[in-house]
Amino acid sequence: MSEQPVLLDSLQMARFVARGFLRFDGVVPDEINRQFLAEVGEAAEPEPGRKVMRAFGELLGQAEIPEVAAGVPLAAAYRQGSAIRRLLDLPLVKGAIQSLVGADPVFDHHFLHVTFPPAYYEAGGGENVSQHTHQDSTVDPSKGFDLQVMYYPHKVTREMGGTRFVPGTHLRKVSEVALGRYQNIRGQQHMVCEAGTLLFLHNGLWHGGGVNHGERTRTMFKIRMNPREPQVRRWDMTTLPAEPNPRPIFYVKSPQPETVESILMTPEPWFEQDTGRLEFVNRIKLWRHLSGDPGYDADHWMSRLENPARA
């Protein structure tokens, strides 16, 4: 019997709302990492004339990862005892999923992302380049979000690329790779990590696969899931203060404690000077939705804009 889920606390939820991701380093036990890599198997060695996509196709075909119909319960997607089922049953993973998309989410799709090192391109042709930055999977005006869990079963070095992502971009309503022109954005991060690291992403977060200049293939497994029920008050509500924490704004002399409000009001390095303020507004709106509190405000942004006296 699996252990009780460990729900996210309010500060973790605020970080997800503000930045669009939560990262947990090395939390998947090595035994599961090794089992997963054994289930995937090894890519065939580079061979003159054999294209990278063929090697990739063969790897996808041999991997012991099931084909799963979109729309089934996540709980029915993986057989008991498989590496991914065991991963999903970890209390931390179960709790994060429950906090973000509810206890019984819908399986959307999964994919085994593999980037190949230069030797495969030297043997088979093609250009070894990074993936254009994009969001998944189309322009999405909904209030809530889907969750994408990215699993890194082995150590990733900077030379191997790693998933690139841009914190705080998730609330922009863009259309997939329409933003591919943006090669580099201030504050972008690269998933350089230990084996067993997990990245929980809002589906709107801008990201892309980094180019692999290393010696071995880089493997990342992604699962997308949809909420079945409204994503309202699913995290550890005992950690939510009864009232928001009003604080001085603009003219501030002393350091402020970390609160839900301080997290929601922290800018990213790439914020434009004017639209950065709209990012704060949109974070407040998402927090209102998730907390079920339509009157929530932080740093007076909505109180000023929604003042009935000047409607």
Add this chain to the structure above:
Amino acid sequence: MTRQKVLVLYLANSALDSPVIAWAVYDGTGATRPMAGDNDDPPYRTGADALRDGWRLFQASQILPHPRGEEFDLAYLKYEFFFEQLVESVA
């Protein structure tokens, strides 16, 4: 022969001397292969710094009004500036 190098800078506001927040480079000479994620540090501090380094501005995004009802909606980066250099290239 002459080839075009293109630099795209995204700035923090509509002023050319505001800070760079995002960027891209495309090299028509083929001497380099810029790509997504290849550098975490901007090539210039501001757009004006690119001018001072010899880049020629040939396009800037417009400043557009906000449609009523969509004032809070955000999508693509707003302050986009295209620069070029014409470079002699060996075929």
